[in-house]
Amino acid sequence: MFSALKKLPFGKKALAAATCLSILAAPAMADDKVYRLKMAEGWPTNFPIFGDSPRNMAKMAEEMSGGRLKITIDSANKHKAPLAIFDMVKGGQYDMGHTASYYWKGKDPNTLFFTTMPFGMTAPEQYAWFYHGGGMELMQKVYKRHRMLSFPGGNTGIQMGGWFRKEINSLEDLQGLKMRIPGFAGEILAELGAKPTNIATGELYTSLERNTIDALEWVGPSLDLRMGFHKIAPYYYTGWHEPATELQFLINERSWKKLPKDLQEILRVAMRTASYDMYTQSTHASGENWATMKQEYPNIQVKRFPDEVIEAMRAANTKLLKEKAEANPMAKEIIESQAKYLKQVRAWTNIADKQYLDSIAGE
Template identity: 70%
Template sequence: MRPISSRLSMILGCLLLAVSLPLVAAEKVYRLKLAETWPPNYPILGDTTKNLAAIVEKMSNGRLIIRIDSKNKHKAPLGIFDMVKAGQYDIGHSASYYWKGKDPNALFFTTMPFGMTTPEQYGWFYYGGGLELMEKVYARHGMLSFPGGNTGNQMGGWFRKEIKSLDDLQGLKMRIPGFAGEVFARLGASPTNIPAGELYTSLERNTIDALEWVGPALDLRMGFHKIAPYYYTGWHEPAAELHFLINKKSWDKLPSDLQEILRVAMRSVAYDMYAQSYHENSESWSKIRTEFPDIKVKSFTGEVLDAMQKANMELLAERAAKDPLAKEIIDSQATYLEKARAWTSISDKAYLNSLDD
């Protein structure tokens, strides 16, 4: 009977081995490198990538690890597109409109002047064909792109003097980059871009007359409210959505469960960033108006807004005329905005207007 009992014990040992091995044997660890445009520990925007890495690691039980490199590490805050495209990084966290020099149609997936609010734009991205159009643009570059977190409505900026009419915009030196800067230029202003670290001094020394940054949550620490008494409400970035860029080959290497974990995690932390932005803006605006009660919140006059809208429409028409995909995206956004805004008008807008502030 010995041989049999010996075989039995070997079979039992073998089964024990099989039961104890799997967790070690099955769970290959995947490591992805993420480059973000922001400095280390940047509020809200940097929290979003940290949240992503944390929940992905927990959900995958340690099988998917994301290492985050901030601007200080990779030294190329506006090189994310190239680095992810080349596979130097697997993931990027940045803003799509930074890449309009790489692909003019990247412009449309962050926010547009006089465009959709955040809930309207999430409707467009996820239920109105926006995500598919964004995929179409980035597929040409071997990348995937997903919404990456919303700042909410951005303020129109800090002005040292009140803007009462179009005349006040003539020659106005303002830090306002991108498409909104082009709109301002058509109205006779002189838009410039200036690095973040030099903004306060430039405004203080009248090198510029005005600037836009983000909103109370990120403006407060910059101190602009101490030297510019007019805080204009927004028109140019009603729903700035960051994005995650992913190298297609890096994505394809992941097993499907980890792809889904990454996809859902990106979607969830992006929405979270919107809630966090709302929260931090509320808190910071409360501080600013308490400590600096003389800050005057202004909206541009009808004359100025009409001229801006006209310039904006002209610029969009020029882009649409040049490129069929640009036209497809612009038309999709315009059609969506019309329906969504009609709903906003009888829901949130009517509600807010029916109450005293």
């Protein structure tokens, strides 16, 4: 780093005139009423990391506002409608939601793009796109149509490609492979001949154990450890399909507008911090849980998909994105913005993080 200390001619004498903390007259206060917001989260009660993010946010907002902004959170066990969060916030039954944008592609196909994309940006890259590359503006444009605001709500980091009972050595091994993998990634694997499926969470372990499915993806060590998949499916494939899964805070536009300016800013900053904080927490939990997994089950084998499989996935991804871009002008605008930004920022990541991890910091 540059040494700022050499940047200027300086005297050793500090400015004695600099005044300290001083208490002056009262400012124009907004108001001192208590504003209460109700939030529906998409996760069950006590769900780790995902559930910590909105609670961390609500705690910061309440403390920063001196108790003037109180946010209560209903888990999915309470509202019993995780599939309806979009509608409940849009309709005003809840002021806010904590969920993921890509769950709502059935409501609006363009919500798909604001969570993560296969072969897309990493978390630091995606935050740069959101906050400096036009991403936030595009996301607000999509949600404005539904009279809602949307903000980043916490990142998992790179998700793993999943747990496989058998090794994948070629494209042939994907034919007919029953894999629990939802969403856009599932569409890509279907193009390659696999049979993507979805299975209730409580039945996942048994389904894998009894060969009802051959493979599944979940998140990464941060949340996979407690699911126990590593005990029955030894091949852990590295990630390709969700390189920066960002959760989302949704807010009803009218609820937002009712807040005074200072509480809007408190809410905005609390959401932004909680989002970054979840990325930090995920990084920590992944490191910690990966160490536990390896210690308890030394037979876990980390694998990378063969090049021919990755190339075929990429080709399918390109084809599906092209179809989506042709479907509507807004999708085209978002896809092009992401592609252009990724190209620029990845050139930097490749000479910075990639080079560092490859050679400089190698074991």
